[in-house]
Amino acid sequence: MDLISTASWKSAWRGYEYFKQGKVKAFVQTDKSHFRGFVSGSGPEPYDVTIDIEHPKRSKCNCAFASGKYLVCKHMVALFFAAYPEEAEIYIAEVECQQQEAEEYQEKIYDLAEKRIRKMTKAEAQQALYEMVFDAPDWMFERFVRDWVENDRDQ
Ligand SMILES: [Zn+2]
Structure with missing residues (x-):
């Protein structure tokens, strides 16, 4: 190998x-x-x-x-x-095993993130959101503005 x-x-x-x-x-x-x-x-x-x-x-x-x-x-x-x-058999078995592990990890981490979000206090959620919105790439900031700032102004 x-x-x-x-x-x-x-x-x-x-x-x-x-x-x-x-x-x-x-x-x-x-x-x-x-x-x-x-x-x-x-x-x-x-x-x-x-x-x-x-x-x-x-x-x-x-x-x-x-x-x-x-x-x-x-x-x-x-x-x-x-x-x-x-x-070649060993190689492909290892690749498939790594892919499966990556998928399982991904599922687990989504699950944990969802649980954590549900448990957040309002202050924690706002803090996390502040950090994300102001550290985010431009498209994300623009989406936040479109979905949450401009809509708010229209009402
Ligand atoms: Zn060559």
Whole structure:
């Protein structure tokens, strides 16, 4: 999993998609820690990709993102998953687990916020509102003015 953790979140996710879409056209293991393969991308020619499992930053790809740099690109990730499909299963299970945790956290925090708002005294609510309205981005302040200041003036 080291190559995956070396990649950015975005490269790991795009690499997973590339692997699933069958963009790894061919690959061979060249020695204990190296794989070389061809991964199709946006251009007409597939990219020539070599991954180093022991030293992921020494992996090579001739795409614009990674060429000449010590970066793990989506093509390297796709090749890694082609070589180790069980790692792709682990990766997607972790991503799904993180998403579920994030959703659960979000639900819980909404629930707590709603409960807290219900329990607020008028002074607390006004204080919170003052802070929000005067720290808010312009659109929020304008909405407050539209909904609560101008309407009030019309009455
Ligand atoms: Zn690449």
